[in-house]
Amino acid sequence: MKERRKKMSSRHGKEARQPKKPYSKPELKQVPLRPEEAVLGGCKTASASNSPNIGGNCSTPGNCFTILS
Amino acid sequence: MKTTLSGTEGRALAQPLFIKIADIMISLFSEDPELKLGVEGPMKNFLVEERGADVRVRAGWGDCLEESKGRMLFDAGALWQLYHEDGSYFFRFTSSALGPLPYKVSRFDLEYTSGNVYLRRQLFKSGQPIYPLEYPLDELLIVNLLARGKGVVVHACGIVDPHGKGHLFVGQSEAGKTTIAKLWQNEPNITVLSDDRIILRKIDKTIWMYGTPWHGEAELASPAQVPVRRIYFLRHGEKNELFSQRPVDALARLFACSFPPFYNRDALDFTLGFLEDVVINVPCYGLKFKPDKSVVEFIQEERFT
Numbered sequence: 001m002k003e004r005r006k007k008m009s010s011r012h013g014k015e016a017r018q019p020k021k022p023y024s025k026p027e028l029k030q031v032p033l034r035p036e037e038a039v040l041g042g043c044k045t046a047s048a049s050n051s052p053n054i055g056g057n058c059s060t061p062g063n064c065f066t067i068l069s
Numbered sequence: 070m071k072t073t074l075s076g077t078e079g080r081a082l083a084q085p086l087f088i089k090i091a092d093i094m095i096s097l098f099s100e101d102p103e104l105k106l107g108v109e110g111p112m113k114n115f116l117v118e119e120r121g122a123d124v125r126v127r128a129g130w131g132d133c134l135e136e137s138k139g140r141m142l143f144d145a146g147a148l149w150q151l152y153h154e155d156g157s158y159f160f161r162f163t164s165s166a167l168g169p170l171p172y173k174v175s176r177f178d179l180e181y182t183s184g185n186v187y188l189r190r191q192l193f194k195s196g197q198p199i200y201p202l203e204y205p206l207d208e209l210l211i212v213n214l215l216a217r218g219k220g221v222v223v224h225a226c227g228i229v230d231p232h233g234k235g236h237l238f239v240g241q242s243e244a245g246k247t248t249i250a251k252l253w254q255n256e257p258n259i260t261v262l263s264d265d266r267i268i269l270r271k272i273d274k275t276i277w278m279y280g281t282p283w284h285g286e287a288e289l290a291s292p293a294q295v296p297v298r299r300i301y302f303l304r305h306g307e308k309n310e311l312f313s314q315r316p317v318d319a320l321a322r323l324f325a326c327s328f329p330p331f332y333n334r335d336a337l338d339f340t341l342g343f344l345e346d347v348v349i350n351v352p353c354y355g356l357k358f359k360p361d362k363s364v365v366e367f368i369q370e371e372r373f374t
Contacts, residue, residue, distance in 0.1 A: 032325065040208055
């Protein structure tokens with residue numbers, strides 16, 4: 001029992017000697033998420049499209065895909 | 070509405086394609102000899118001779134593509150929607166330029182080990198090779214396969230330096246990934262894995278980065294892979310500066326630049342755990358950079374390598 005108390009007090013002593021971290025206020029950081037990009041919901045540069053077939057979706061024909069005329 | 074397919078009886082099937090992305094094998098075959106398969110551009114770098122498949126996809130024509138009777142799981146906007154049906158996932162692809170009807174639909178089993186894709190025949194020129202998995206289906210397929218404990222796709226440019234070490238430059242659109250890729254591109258003994266999408270996987274306690282076919286404007290796409298040495302979160306600046314990044318901040322930024330299946334709770338859970346592993350194991354920095362050659366020298370300087 002004495003031994004255990006000794007260990008405890010020695011451990012507390014060590015903890016007491018450690019410098020306390022200065023208090024820092026919690027902060028809220030906002031990391032921007034771009035939903036359309038994150039869900040693959042936007043146009044992408046065509047890599048495998050066999051023009052004039054269809055590629056991904058894009059409102060500007062000729063960028064991502066070419067429609068059959 | 071019912072999907073109607075052209076008859077294939079007694080006719081030879083078209084040559085299958087085998088595609089390997091981040092060590093995941095896709096076998097793509099056509100059920101109709103008139104539907105010739107082929108890829109163009111940097112995707113050719115990902116065709117392999119070896120056989121085998123993590124996922125087998127059968128492609129066919131449809132004159133009238135079916136609609137799902139299942140529950141919609143996710144609507145990505147104008148481009149695609151995902152439905153859950155009994156024992157399968159159903160993807161529906163539309164284009165604002167082609168009207169409200171889907172130009173392509175695809176169905177996969179719940180583990181993404183096999184599936185099919187049907188293309189609306191009248192929209193495609195016959196006789197020309199077609200890649201039925203064209204974006205975003207191929208990326209969606211890989212994203213879902215990776216999310217089953219294998220890895221994560223991130224919005225990043227990947228550079229392999231002359232020592233074979235991987236530098237990952239992370240950022241959303243306009244952050245400077247293509248600029249960085251172009252600056253490194255002509256340096257001796259440098260490989261650019263991709264200027265837009267990189268796949269991260271953990272193999273034997275090491276975080277690896279793999280090139281992907283989903284390139285950016287620089288059209289750089291290599292199937293190579295290397296261990297990730299450092300991660301940089303990109304920002305344009307007046308001069309080149311490197312900032313240390315706390316793991317918690319790095320995790321948030323990496324997650325914001327990743328492509329997880331948001332519609333799958335287990336997959337999101339895995340993705341967050343995996344990215345935490347990444348930021349703990351790989352040094353992360355914020356990088357403000359001047360868009361000229363000086364940033365290449367800056368990164369290559371000994372104190373940062």
